[in-house]
Amino acid sequence: MNVENTKLKGCWSGAEVASYLDRSLIPLRLAVRDSSGSPWVLSLWFLYENGALWCATNAQAKLISYLQADAQCGFEVSGETPPYKGIRGKGQATLVPERGGEILLRLLGRYGIDLESGLAKSLLAKVEQEVAICITPSNISSWDFSSRMVGATSAGCRT
Numbered sequence: 001m002n003v004e005n006t007k008l009k010g011c012w013s014g015a016e017v018a019s020y021l022d023r024s025l026i027p028l029r030l031a032v033r034d035s036s037g038s039p040w041v042l043s044l045w046f047l048y049e050n051g052a053l054w055c056a057t058n059a060q061a062k063l064i065s066y067l068q069a070d071a072q073c074g075f076e077v078s079g080e081t082p083p084y085k086g087i088r089g090k091g092q093a094t095l096v097p098e099r100g101g102e103i104l105l106r107l108l109g110r111y112g113i114d115l116e117s118g119l120a121k122s123l124l125a126k127v128e129q130e131v132a133i134c135i136t137p138s139n140i141s142s143w144d145f146s147s148r149m150v151g152a153t154s155a156g157c158r159t
Helices: 014-023 062-069 097-110 118-124
Strands: 007-010 028-033 039-044 047-049 052-058 072-078 085-096 130-144
Touching (some): 014 130, 047 097, 052 062, 062 130, 072 130
Parallel strands (some): 007 130
Antiparallel strands (some): 028 039
């Protein structure tokens, strides 16, 4: 990971954070402020490249207007089953419309979405409306509870 401008906390080095992000095929959870200033969290596919997290969404999505009003954001990439590990942080989001289609295609490939599938066809039908979101982290915290959760399994919800 390019740590030149990113403060790291937690158990992982910059290289370990980068490796985790490269391997993780779970969505990134992004926290922004909505038009009333309240917190708003959503999940997006992501890819990690040169110290930045890249996502894409349609230009008409509420997220775009929220980021235009306030580019500060929080994010987390972590699994939901034991052993718990992941990263979270804060950063600045930049909208990059000219890379929207390229990033969408890369995300489809990264997440194993067949370009002939209904999902891919529906997204690609509006590819000219895609906007890339580049999140430049200012700080990242990592955690890994693998060693203290040996043998732990997900019990699911009980009612």
